[in-house]
Amino acid sequence: MQNIPQDPQQILEHVFGYSAFRGPQREIIDTLMTGGDALVLMPTGGGKSLCYQIPALARPGCGVVISPLIALMQDQVEALRAAGVNAAFLNSSLPFDEAQAIEGALLRNELDLIYLAPERLLQPRTLELLQRIELSLFAIDEAHCVSQWGHDFRADYLHLNCLHEQFPSVPRIALTATADARTRGEIAHRLDLQEQRGARHFVSSFDRPNIQYRIAQKDNPRRQLLQFLRAEQQGSAGIVYCLSRNKVENTADWLCQQGFTALPYHAGLPAPLRAEHQRRFLREEGVIIVATIAFGMGIDKPDVRFVAHLDLPKSVEAYYQETGRAGRDGEAATALLLYGLEDVVKLAQMAESSEGSEEHKRQERARLNAMLGLCEITSCRRQALLRYFGEELAEPCGNCDTCLEPPQTWDGTQAAAKLLSCVYRTGQRFGAAHVIDVLRGSENEKVRKFGHQNLSTYGIGTDLSAVEWRGVVRQLVVRGYLEVEGEFSSVRLTEACRPLLRGEESIQLRKLPPKAARAETRRASAPATELTAADEPLWEALRACRKQLAEENGVPPYVVFHDATLREMASAKPQTPEELLAISGVGDSKLERFGDAFLAVLQEYQSATVD
Structure with missing residues (x-):
């Protein structure tokens, strides 16, 4: 862009069209303007990009942005060019002659910003090229990719500390929307951005008040999703997350049959088809992408109105990051999660069968338990979500399902004791479905085969439906009274259940809402500017x-x-x-x-x- 002003405030107004900085943006920019380093944790949609784009334009030289995905680079470069900024990217999608032309523009100091994948940056040829030009800064986007505890880990991010060694006078900024205290420490350590070494850390509020969080137990999840879409999201762009590739494709096909424009996205699809589906999602209006977690990191589409999970995310970090892809424009958005006991079993089995160390498996179990806890709480979900990231919200948010419709609880002490006793008497080697069949007095073949119709717990649970008993099982698993183990997902007692069985402890359980109430939908909060x-x-x-x-x-x-x-x-x-x-x-x-x-x-x- 010709004649870009040098003052950050002027750049904000004349290049990006905004009148005022938000939150810590100005302080972060000033840190880089004076040559300092920064680690920035800011929620998706909080304005992270401006924190490095503005100082890259205000400082002499070209800013280098390390970004993990081709689609993200293309997206941001298109937006910058539309704003009049001379930006480009170098990645494997470019033909040789185009890449050569961009390198030439770099050497002639014609670019304000260049986007690179970490793999490209670390090539000796690229590092040598960067040594020959004036650099304004390095920005490491999606910095949580450096964490081996995260689900977006990228090995090449581990080597980005070479920037500090080879370009000691160029300021660096690392940015992420998702990092608990452990991950934050790992990012700072691996990228040489520790506070004791002079880097400033900026941790913004993780709150996204425009997102309405809703979590419900599965009760015909396709019907629940369809009702949500038809009642609230007609014509809206959104993301539906599923755990398996097969479920992704089946769900996308089914949504198309219901009259929606839905496209599948997972790592098993041919790369050109994935790219085409992502392109359509970004460029067309009202497209729903149905995806595994292979989709979404760094997707800079501001008008995603909803994110729906048809399976339980494996951690609160994953849930926060995936829901954060909704409402990046600050307008009202909804995060809907439907979950069931089968999700818990599947994720627990995946964690146990992973090739990680015992410590890694223990961490995965702890994260899954935290995610389950968020699902089963009866208090404000946003308060619990923010508390997980070390932030306290003084008052309940008023924009989550537990605030809008406070869940009812009931004294589940007797029901829990019945269930635990039945688990014990059936030998702690059967899944929840069989235990519930015994409790409800089922006469099916499996009950008769093992003689469980003769147990003292046979038929003592007819006062609750099978759905209600599944809710009891799930809550006892979450609270640590039961565990699910083994190839056949057997439910087993833990030491913690003894006081309950002895009558020394009582327990309040979350009550399932009646079907009529479950069918109701609630609009997310209104957009910032309402139209007549x-x-x-x-x-x-x-x-x-x-x-x-x-x-x-x-x-x-x-x-x-x-x-x-x-x-x-x-x-x-x-x-x-x-x-x-x-x-x-x-x-x-x-x-x-x-x-x-x-x-x-x-x-x-x-x-x-x-x-």
Whole structure:
């Protein structure tokens, strides 16, 4: 971009179209401007990119961004170019002559920002190239990839400490949206960004108040998902996460049959097909991607209105990161999780059969238990989620299911004792389904085969349904009274259950809501700028204009303008370039490139209204 101002505030206003910094952004930028290093933990959608993009533009030289995914690089470079910034990426997707042209532009000091994968950066040829140019900073995005405890671990991230050794005078910033205290310490250690060595650590609030968290037990999960989509998310972009590839494909096919545009994404699909599905999700409106956790890291799509999990995530970190892909634009979004005992069993078996050390397996079990605890609590989910990351929320959030509809509890002491006794009398070698059959007096073949109709616990649990008994089992597993082990997912007693069995302890259990209540849906909170019914036609006209400009420029619609920017246009109805520039998200370059088209729509609407 020609004549980029050197002052961070001016860059914020004229390049990116925002009037004020958020949270610690300015302090982080000032740290880099003065040559300091920083480790930044900031929630998804909190504005991490500006923390390195602005100082890269304000400082002399080119900023180098290390990013783990090709799609993420392409996404960010497209957005920067739309804002008038000279940005490029170097990765394996480029033909040789294009890569050569970009390297030439680097050597001629024509680029403000260059994006590289860690594998590319660490090649001796690339490091030698960077030694020949002036560098403004290094930004290590998705820095949690350095952690061997994380589910996004990338071995090449372990070698990025070479930047400190080979470029000691170039400031470095590492950024992530997901890191508990342990992971944070590992990032700082492996990247030489310890506070005692001069690096500043910035830990923002992990809270995303615009996301409504809902967690429900599985009760025909396809029906639950369909009801949620039809009642609340018609025409919305969203992500549905499943644990297995087979379930991903079946769910995507089924959603298509229900009239949605749904695309599968998992590591087993051919790379070109994965790339095409990701491209359609980013560029088309209203697309639902059904995916394993192979999808999503660094996806910079701001208008994802929901993230739904049809299986239990294996940790709170994974859950937080995956739900954080919703509502990056700050508008209302929903995170829906449906889970069951079979999820617990499957994840526990995966942890036990992994090739990791016993310490690693113990950590995985602890993380799974923390995730289950979040599901089964009866208090504010957001308070529990933030507490996991070491942050306290003073008051319940008012925007999660347990706040909106506080769950009822019941005295489950007698039911728990019945269940535990039945587990013991059946020999602690059967799964939950068989134990429940015995409790409910089933006459099926398996009960008769093992003679369990003769046990004293046979038929003593007819007062509860099979669904309610599964809820009891799940909660006793979460609280440590039962454990699930072995190839056949046998439920077994733990030492902790003795006081319950002896009548020395009571237990309150979460009550299943009645089916009618479970069928109700709740809208997430309203967007920051609400539109009147009279403004809806203008909103649709602005979206149509954005779609046309996006297609003409070969970019996703949100690269032109975010939904929040269009909503503010529809509400404020600017009629001049100066008024349009005052809208949040409209900078100088976008005003020049897209302003006339949007002003034409706004002026036509105003004329029609006056007439």
